């Protein structure tokens with residue numbers, strides 16, 4: 001899964017991930033440091049890693065709950081920091 005943080009958005013690809021499978025997030029930033037934080041469908045923070053320009057940091061997680069996961073920025077990065085919200089879905093594999 002490729003992740004990039006920028007002022008003030010996240011780009012993530014793909015937007016749907018398979019459940020019960022180890023996922024590697026390759027996380028970078030296009031401008032300043034951001035904090036990539038993942039919240040599960042119950043709103044619990046389940047993982048985070050720094051998003052830094054010029055670096056790719058990886059985070060490996062396995063999702064056992066299907067549903068909508070939210071991404072928030074955990075590092076203050078400017079005026080619209082709070083708008084850095086994105087999401088992806090976890091689904092059972094066919």
Ligand SMILES: [Cu+2]
Nearest residue numbers: 073075077081
């Ligand atoms: Cu931020």
